[in-house]
Amino acid sequence: MHPLASVFEQIYRDRLWTDGSGPGSDPANTGRYRVFIEQFLVQNDVRTVVDLGCGDWRSSRLIDWNGAGYLGVDVVESVIVLNKQRYQAGDIRFARLDDEDELPHADLLIVKDVLQHLPNSEIHRLSRLLGRFSRALVTNTVTSELHRPDGTVVRIADVNTDVPAGSMRPVDVLGAPFHWPGTEVLRYSCPWPRLGAWETKSTVLIRTALSDARG
DSSP states (O other): OOTTHHHHHHHHHTTTTSSTTOGGGOGGGOHHHHHHHHHHHHHTTOOEEEEETOTTOTTGGGSOOTTOEEEEEESOHHHHHHHHHHHOBTTEEEEEOSOGGGOOOEEEEEEESOGGGSOHHHHHHHHTTGGGEEEEEEEEEOOSEEEOTTSOEEEOSOTTOOOOTTOOOOOOTTSTTTOOSOEEEEEEEEEEGGGTEEEEEEEEEEEOHHHHHHO
């Protein structure tokens, strides 16, 4: 069992993210992201995908994976069990994540709304896995200011401040203390219902030496 499994099992069990994987995974809030992923898969001839922290798959089920072999992993066993029952078929597979070192190599690593819930030490640890993948797409809430329709601003935790596992703060992997080698390729807004405000999401593309070798 993964060391963080109990933390995230409790979050799902107690519905601490309101519903399943939270509003960031609601199909109503991921339209631009899903279109981007579909285009990226085609344009980059992606044949294999590893989705780290795949969550409840409410949005991902709507993505056309273009025939790529997809593996969704999560530390929460109850989530994986349901995903297998509902969505596993053909090239779509799911597995409980016990150890990141066991992840297979793939053309693309997806990490969406995961790092923002992990302590900085865990983010540093995960950075060493990037070399297993030709490319990585990493999405997080990226600013500490949330905007309400009336123009007022709600501040949450500072970007890249350290938090315990299961908590939340914005993460910018391009900035200190992480300095991941990437480029922002998508920015979009997502509602935060409990605060009545909108947060800003950013997707960063990371190309590795494996990508350069593939061409």
